[in-house]
Amino acid sequence: MRLNSFFFILLLCFFFPRCEEEEAFELPEFSTSGKNTFGCYVDKELFVYTRGSGVLGHSPISGYYSEGGKYMDFYSYANKDRFIGITDSIVKVGFKHKVSDALYKDNNGYFDLCKDLPSEYCLLKFDKENGIISGTFSFSVKHTKTGEIKTITDGRFDIKINIHD
8 A cells, every 4th residue: 555655646746747947047138128127147146036026015126217306226136135226317328337326235235336446337228208228237336344345247127117207
């Protein structure tokens, strides 16, 4: 009887494989259609939105543009403990420039933009009518207490944003 139970369980394993395939995580493809994608590498470790990311009450990927204040802000959670936010006042398509302000958070705490190291931000699309921003970025951040530096590379985003006049 015990042997029959073993074979029955073994058969179940073969006939009822896992219902959900594991996601293959990689940088999102470049796009400019408001797909709500965001990805980069933080010290060569992939940072992308995954299901279940974000914090209660916040979208895992979001953006904001203020016409009156002339600034743009967007962010993404990779999971509940990892976050990147970028704020910029230069809203000019196709113009590469230094990142104005950025924040990175992980289990070790908060990291601010390291302004004395190279950084680059390029807005590839800004569609006010449809609320879409797309572009690329790279920069370094420094831990607010320990001074540890992390390098953020190959950043790309294609985000639906809220626009306020």
